[in-house]
Amino acid sequence: MSVQAPGAEQRSWYKRNEIAVTPWLFLIPGVIFFMVYVIIPIFQSFYYSTLDWDGLGEPVQIGLQNYAELFDDDAFYVSLRNNVIWLFLYLLAIPAGLGIALLLNQTIFGIRLYKSLFFFPFVISQVVVGLVFTWFYDPTFGIFNVVLGWVGLGPINVLGDERFVTYGIIAAGLWPQTAYCMILYLTGLNAVDPEQIEAGRLDGAKGWRMLWHVVVPQLKPATFIAFVVTIIGALRSFDLISIMTNGGPFGESRVLSFYMFEVALSEYGFRMGYGAAVAVVLFIIMLFFITYFLWSMYQDEKGR
Amino acid sequence: MFPTPIEKSSAAVQTGYKIMLPVALILWLLPLISIMIFSVKPDADFTTGNYWGLPSSFEFFTNYGRVFFDSDMPRYMLNSILITVPTVIGCVILSSMTGFALGVYKFRSNLWIFFMFIAGNFVPFQILMVPVRDLTLDMGLYNTIAGLVLFHIAFQTGFCTLFMRNFIRALPFELIEAARVEGISEWRIFWYVVLPLMKPALAAMAVLIFTFIWNDFFWAIVLTQGVETQPVTAGITSFNAQFRAAYHLMSAGAIVAALPPVAMFFLMQKHFIAGLTLGAVK
Numbered sequence: 205m206s207v208q209a210p211g212a213e214q215r216s217w218y219k220r221n222e223i224a225v226t227p228w229l230f231l232i233p234g235v236i237f238f239m240v241y242v243i244i245p246i247f248q249s250f251y252y253s254t255l256d257w258d259g260l261g262e263p264v265q266i267g268l269q270n271y272a273e274l275f276d277d278d279a280f281y282v283s284l285r286n287n288v289i290w291l292f293l294y295l296l297a298i299p300a301g302l303g304i305a306l307l308l309n310q311t312i313f314g315i316r317l318y319k320s321l322f323f324f325p326f327v328i329s330q331v332v333v334g335l336v337f338t339w340f341y342d343p344t345f346g347i348f349n350v351v352l353g354w355v356g357l358g359p360i361n362v363l364g365d366e367r368f369v370t371y372g373i374i375a376a377g378l379w380p381q382t383a384y385c386m387i388l389y390l391t392g393l394n395a396v397d398p399e400q401i402e403a404g405r406l407d408g409a410k411g412w413r414m415l416w417h418v419v420v421p422q423l424k425p426a427t428f429i430a431f432v433v434t435i436i437g438a439l440r441s442f443d444l445i446s447i448m449t450n451g452g453p454f455g456e457s458r459v460l461s462f463y464m465f466e467v468a469l470s471e472y473g474f475r476m477g478y479g480a481a482v483a484v485v486l487f488i489i490m491l492f493f494i495t496y497f498l499w500s501m502y503q504d505e506k507g508r
Numbered sequence: 509m510f511p512t513p514i515e516k517s518s519a520a521v522q523t524g525y526k527i528m529l530p531v532a533l534i535l536w537l538l539p540l541i542s543i544m545i546f547s548v549k550p551d552a553d554f555t556t557g558n559y560w561g562l563p564s565s566f567e568f569f570t571n572y573g574r575v576f577f578d579s580d581m582p583r584y585m586l587n588s589i590l591i592t593v594p595t596v597i598g599c600v601i602l603s604s605m606t607g608f609a610l611g612v613y614k615f616r617s618n619l620w621i622f623f624m625f626i627a628g629n630f631v632p633f634q635i636l637m638v639p640v641r642d643l644t645l646d647m648g649l650y651n652t653i654a655g656l657v658l659f660h661i662a663f664q665t666g667f668c669t670l671f672m673r674n675f676i677r678a679l680p681f682e683l684i685e686a687a688r689v690e691g692i693s694e695w696r697i698f699w700y701v702v703l704p705l706m707k708p709a710l711a712a713m714a715v716l717i718f719t720f721i722w723n724d725f726f727w728a729i730v731l732t733q734g735v736e737t738q739p740v741t742a743g744i745t746s747f748n749a750q751f752r753a754a755y756h757l758m759s760a761g762a763i764v765a766a767l768p769p770v771a772m773f774f775l776m777q778k779h780f781i782a783g784l785t786l787g788a789v790k
Contacts, residue, residue: 226694227609231621234606234665241662242628245639252638259642310514312526320777321533324540327773329723331741332766335748336539339546339755345559347542379539387781393510401510419510432630439632443725447745461634468638469730476638483635494630498623505619 246487252480259474270481279455280482283463286370287439287489290459293374294381294438298430301385302423306415308386309393319390326383334447337376338363363449366456373444373457381437385430392426393419428500435493439486460486546759547571554755571760579750580735581761584743588768590653591660591739592721596714598661599668603713604706606665607672608698612684622673629666636663637730644731656731656739660721668713675709676702712779719769719780740765 218225253270257263274280308319325333341348343361352360362372396419404410404418420427442461445451451458451466458466460482466472468479514525534541542560548571549563558564575581610622640659641650649655679702687697728742735743744765751757773780 222694223613224615227613227615227618230605230609230698234602234669235621237602237658237662238625238628238665240643241640241659242631242636242666243624245636245643246628246631248639249635306511307532309511310525312514318529318533320774322536323773324537324770327719327769328540328766329725329741329769331723331725331744332762335744335758335762336543339543339759340539345557347538347560350560391781396510414510436630436632440634442634446725446729461632464634465637465726465730469641476642480638483638486632487635490630490632494627497630498627501626502619502623 249480249483249487252477253484255477255480257476259468259476263477266477270478273478274481274485279458279463280460282455283458283460283482284485286457287459287486289370290374290377290438290441291435293371294377294434294441295431297378297381297385297434298427300378300382301387301430302389304382304386305389305393309390319387323383323387325380326387328380330377330380330443331447333376333380334444337372337379337444338448340376341372363457364453366453369449369453369457373441373448376448377437377441377444381434384433388426388430388433389423392423396422432497439490439493460489543759543762546755547763549756551754551756554753567756571756572764574757575760575764579747579761580743581740581747581764583735584738584740584747585764585768587653587737587743588722588739588741591656592718594657595660595664595721596717598657599664599717600710600714602661602665603668603672604703604710605698606669607676607706608702610669610673611676611679612681612702622669625666625669629663629670633663634726637726641730651732651734651737653732653737656727656737659727659731660724664717664720668717671713672706672709675706679705708779711776715772715776715780718772722769 254265254267255263256266256269304322308315308322340346341362343349343359343364348362349359352358360368362368400418400422401414404414409418440461441459442465445457445459445462446465449457451462464479464482464486467475467482514522545563548566548568549558550565550567550570553559553561553564606625610618644650644655644659647655649658683701683705684697687701692700722739723741724739725741728739732738732742735746744761747761748758751761
């Protein structure tokens with residue numbers, strides 16, 4: 205009996221604390237993974253941003269010099285400006301998605317297939333979207349210029365013109381993003397309370413008034429998710445720029461995430477510290493949104 | 509239902525709607541349709557400037573045959589599978605555990621850990637580039653499929669935890685309490701009570717993660733290089749360099765690269781859409 209005692213005692217300790225201990229046992233692997241690859245690197249970026257380091261040799265501590273350089277760097281301001289343009293114009297995906305969702309929220313024969321096909325662009329890799337739109341804009345044969353030719357406008361080399369390039373890429377990005385917002389709203393429209401619609405009709409509301417005062421408020425959860433994914437998508441824009449213009453012409457289509465990659469990992473140099481400094485700026489921009497998102501979700505949790 | 513069902517409007521409006529839909533769809537998918545046409549055209553059409561006319565001959569087999577037998581495309585596709593499938597499995601395992609822990613138990617730091625996962629997942633992942641690349645190099649996993657998979661699992665765990673936790677919250681808690689009264693141990697509750705109920709959510713999540721990872725480009729070019737390890741999204745740039753200006757082959761290559769997630773979407777449509785709404789739009 206005395207041999208078994210320690211085992212029995214241990215088991216009873218576990219048994220007594222089972223409900224307190226189990227969640228931690230389940231959390232450990234996931235939390236460790238996430239800490240090592242995501243949370244700690246976020247903070248490491250702050251440290252790296254104070255280094256002068258090519259990724260191979262000895263890193264040298266240079267304090268805030270990277271930030272001082274950033275302050276005078278025209279390319280940084282171009283990227284920052286483009287990021288702001290991205291943030292605003294990307295939000296157009298939300299009303300556009302709602303519009304298409306309203307258009308498709310019918311029950312005619314074959315509508316499910318239509319919905320799926322409208323959703324198509326989102327499933328395709330951004331790399332392929334980028335290629336497709338590069339050809340779409342091509343000045344010699346792209347459909348875009350063929351159509352412009354019909355209305356008598358000269359060929360425009362959208363991706364080669366510094367005035368249009370960012371807008372051209374954003375238009376390409378809006379294509380899948382609109383599809384995403386559309387599907388969020390289609391799901392949301394399913395949950396709209398028919399009784400409130402009827403009540404609205406009895407009160408004489410229809411068309412835009414009905415949409416704005418009765419339907420849109422009920423779509424709030426869908427709008428919130430659409431807003432979150434669109435903001436994140438805008439700040440993560442990289443693939444399209446890399447594929448369509450590689451930052452050009454003359455670096456005019458860069459955004460922060462692309463510029464960071466360019467200074468840290470491309471043929472333009474291996475300046476890890478400088479890249480990390482750009483990353484920190486991007487993170488601080490995102491921090492505003494993350495705080496807002498978490499705050500909304502916290503309010504929601506408390507309400508339950 | 510909003511807008512008003514079309515059946516209630518006049519016959520003219522109904523016909524108009526039915527004509528408008530396919531036209532709108534064709535316009536919407538025009539960029540895609542154009543590369544589909546490109547991909548079956550013969551080489552000669554591009555030299556003679558016949559970009560938008562009918563293909564002068566139907567070269568589906570020649571073009572796609574060259575993609576599969578004359579380039580590294582099959583290898584890139586294999587790499588993509590070797591990266592995507594383990595990532596999906598890893599995410600499903602980790603997040604069903606974290607989701608269970610955060611969804612079922614009440615403890616003080618619960619919400620904080622949950623928010624850590626969400627906040628980390630919202631970050632523009634490019635800012636992790638320098639540290640993660642360095643970490644991967646230090647572990648000797650740079651330019652290996654394993655290095656890429658480990659990062660993907662870790663990053664996607666944030667999203668998956670959010671997803672699973674919200675789903676488990678919506679389950680009837682009485683089931684778990686009843687099992688506890690029966691004296692069933694906690695991990696058995698996980699395995700025999702909660703996990704079977706999570707199957708639809710796991711399927712939705714798996715489809716979504718498959719698409720995300722298959723379509724990843726950024727981490728592929730940061731953590732891998734060369735034909736032995738790069739997935740198809742990264743490989744397509746070298747493919748295009750090989751067939752520079754051969755638009756019919758580049759189009760065929762792009763379609764091949766895009767196909768697996770599309771097929772996945774059509775096969776698992778219901779799950780896919782449930783996944784996108786994070787279970788939050790009820």
